[in-house]
Amino acid sequence: MKRMFQGSMVALVTPFKDGRVDEPTLRELVEFQIKNGTDVLVPCGTTGESPTLTHDEHRxxxxxxxxxxxxxxxxxxxTGSNSTTEAIDLTRYAKQAGADGALLVLPYxxxxxxxxxxxxxxxxxxxxxxxxxxxxIPGRTGVNMLPETLAALADHPYIVGMKExxxxxxxxxxxxxxxxxxxxxxxGDDTLTLPLLAVGGRGVVSVVANIVPRDVSDLVRTFLNGDWKRAREIHLKLFPLCQAMFCExxxxxxxxAMALMGMVSGELRLPLWPISEMNLTKLKAAMRAYGLIS
Incomplete structure (x- = not known):
């Protein structure tokens, strides 16, 4: 029987301090997610700045x-990579480290x-x-896995899901x-979680759950429990904040946003660059409207 994952899965950021991984803050973020109803932690994805992590940091x-x-x-x-050998090595390491599964971005x-x-x-x-x-995620990889291609993989005992x-x-x-x-x-898009659930999806790998994990968890849980009206209300409340998370x-x-809330330093790794003043204004407005900052 395949192990399936569902619910609110957070695409964890990687906190940095003075150029290094900030391990104490990462532990705090894990606790924050667990206390607020998140179902699955997803480190070392796009949101975790995996392209700029060294192999030692990634592990x-x-x-x-x-x-x-x-x-x-x-x-x-x-654990994804554009090198199949590297993806195998990282996925084997995740298994050895005790991870329950791996997220395999398609080769970019x-x-x-x-x-x-x-x-x-x-x-x-x-x-x-x-x-x-x-x-x-064709916008980042340059390649789109077609439905017929996915169907050819769906019977593999260790291929259990698709982040779309x-x-x-x-x-x-x-x-x-x-x-x-x-x-x-x-x-794979916070703004499309509810529409995907409506056609048979089972959850989300969420960016916005880094700051509002309880609401994302409630959205998925209420929908899967059959309370579609409440799920829609949460979706509509979240929507402007989700849009703000992708203004850059x-x-x-x-x-x-997490830095404004005092959760992380906000430090990014090149080639990522601090947010523009124009988009910072938009982000702060969305956060204020949501009640996250004063």
């Missing part, structure tokens, strides 16, 4: 997140064919012995039509 963050969670909630570690920059995507995902799944959630960040609800629906209950479909490249806005 340490996975290890530290698993250690801090201490079995209280699941950890699904980002190489622009593999659909056949190449199938071969890559199968190679990692065969080698790693860990449940994998595939991550389709195409922004295309028609494609997401086609995925679900072809794959049915073989995979757990998760929104993720994770610039969310880290800035």
């Amino acid at each position: 340490r963050i996975i290890e530290l997140t698993v250690e801090a969670a201490n079995g209280r909630i699941a950890v699904v570690a980002g 920059y190489n622009k593999p064919t659909q056949a190449g995507l199938i071969a890559h995902c199968r190679a990692v799944a065969d080698a790693a012995d860990l449940p994998l959630i595939l991550y389709n 960040a195409t922004g295309n609800l028609e494609q997401m629906t086609h995925d679900i039509v072809l794959c049915g209950d073989k995979l757990s479909f998760l929104s 490249t993720n994770p610039i806005p969310v880290k800035t």
Whole structure:
């Protein structure tokens, strides 16, 4: 039986201090998420600035997140790479460190064919012995996994889900039509969580949950429990804040928001750059309207 993941899964930021991973703050963020109803921690993804982490840092963050969670909630570690060998190595390490699963972003920059995507995902799944959630985000990778391609992978015992960040609800629906209950479909866009749930999704890998984890958790939980009216109310309340989280490249806005709330230093790694004054004004306005800052 496949291990499926669902609910509110937070795409954890990586806190930095003076150029290094801020380990005490990362532990605090894990506690904050657990106390506020998050179902799954997802370190070392896009929001965690994985492209700028050294391999040692990447491994340490996975290890530290698993250690801090201490079995209280699941950890699904980002382990994707545009090198299949590297993705296998990182996913094997996540397994060794005690992660419950891995998030496998599709290979970026190489622009593999659909056949190449199938071969890559199968190679990692065969080698790693860990449940994998595939991550389709064409805006960052330059390649889109088509529904028929996903369907060719859906029966693999270790491929258990898909994080969908195409922004295309028609494609997401086609995925679900072809794959049915073989995979757990998760929104990769906070603004599309409710629409994806409505066509059969099971949750979200959320950016905005870094600052409002309880509300994101309540949105998914109320929908899955059948209270669609309440879920819609939460969605509409969250919507302007979710939009503000993407006024610039993720994770610039969310880290800035967390700094304004005193949660992290807000330090980014190049080539990410501090938010513009114009967008900072927009972000603060959305946060004030939500009651996060005065």
